[in-house]
Amino acid sequence: MGIIQRFKDLSTKTKAIILGSSGAVIIIAVVLGIVLGTGLTATTMRLIRAEGSVSIEDGNGNTKPVLDSIRFQSGDAINTGADGLASISLDDKKIVTLDKNSRAEFNKKRNQIELNLTKGGLYFEVTESLKDDETFDIRTSTMIVGIRGTSGYVFYDENGREGLVVTDGVVHVTATNPVTREVREIDVYGGQRIKVFLYNDRATGS
Numbered sequence: 001m002g003i004i005q006r007f008k009d010l011s012t013k014t015k016a017i018i019l020g021s022s023g024a025v026i027i028i029a030v031v032l033g034i035v036l037g038t039g040l041t042a043t044t045m046r047l048i049r050a051e052g053s054v055s056i057e058d059g060n061g062n063t064k065p066v067l068d069s070i071r072f073q074s075g076d077a078i079n080t081g082a083d084g085l086a087s088i089s090l091d092d093k094k095i096v097t098l099d100k101n102s103r104a105e106f107n108k109k110r111n112q113i114e115l116n117l118t119k120g121g122l123y124f125e126v127t128e129s130l131k132d133d134e135t136f137d138i139r140t141s142t143m144i145v146g147i148r149g150t151s152g153y154v155f156y157d158e159n160g161r162e163g164l165v166v167t168d169g170v171v172h173v174t175a176t177n178p179v180t181r182e183v184r185e186i187d188v189y190g191g192q193r194i195k196v197f198l199y200n201d202r203a204t205g206s
Contacts, residue, residue: 045072045106045113048089052100053081077105080120094136097123099155114139121155126169142196146172150190163195164188 047056047070056064059075072078072088080086080102087097088106090113098104102120107113111134115122122138129149130136138145138154140162145154150169156162164173168190175184175196188194 045076045088045090045108046070047072047078047086048095049085049087049097051085052083054084054086055079055081072106074106074108077103079103090136093126093128095125099123111135113137116140117154117156119156121153123151123153125151140196142175142178144174144176146174148172157195161195161197163193165193166190 047066047068050066050068054066055078056066056070056072057077057079058064058073064070064076078086078088078098080098080100082100084100084102085097087095089095090106090108094113096104096115099121102122103118104122105116105118107116111131113136115137116139118141124138124147126136126147126149130147136147138147140154140156143154143162143164145164148169148171150166150171152164152166152168152171154162154164164171166188170187170189173186173188173194175186176182186194
C-alpha cells in the first residue's frame with residue numbers, strides 16, 4: 001500500500017497527531033516529494049493528482065472535467081468525497097493536497113494567492129520563501145493562515161473547530177471572532193499546533 005493511500009485511510013484526527021510528531025516532516029516530505037517529482041514547472045494553477053471522488057466547479061458553480069493538468073482559474077473550487085484526494089500545483093514552488101471530504105476555493109491575482117477552505121483539511125508545501133511582493137493565504141471561517149515558506153496542515157476537526165499543524169518553518173495566523181469581531185494574531189512554528197475556540201461571552205482582549 002502506497003504512502004498516499006495510507007494517509008487517505010487515516011482519520012483527520014489521526015493525521016493531526018502524526019503531523020505533530022517528530023516524523024511528520026519526513027512523512028509529509030515523502031508525500032509531497034511524489035507530487036513534486038512530476039516535473040511540472042508551470043506558474044499557473046493546475047490539477048496534478050486526483051484519486052477517488054473529486055469534482056471541480058468554476059466560479060459560477062458549473063462542473064468542470066477532472067482531467068490531468070487541467071488549469072484552475074481564479075474562482076474555481078474543488079471538492080473531494082469520502083474516498084477522494086487531490087493535489088494542485090499553485091505554481092512551481094507551491095503545492096496543496098486536499099484530504100477526503102474537503103472543499104477549497106481558489107483565488108489568484110498576480111502574485112497573490114488565497115485559498116478558502118470551507119470544510120475538511122488540506123496539506124500545504126512551499127519549497128522556497130516567498131518574495132516580498134508575493135502572498136499566500138489559507139482562509140477558514142475564523143482564521144487567515146499567512147504562509148511565507150513552510151509546510152503543514154489546515155483542518156476542521158470532527159466538532160467543526162479549525163486547527164493548524166506546522167511541520168516546518170513558521171506561519172502567521174490571524175483569528176477573528178465573527179460575533180465579537182475580536183482579533184488575535186500569533187506566529188506558529190514547526191512542530192507546533194493550534195486550534196481556534198470561540199468565546200462570545202467575555203470582554204474583548206481578556
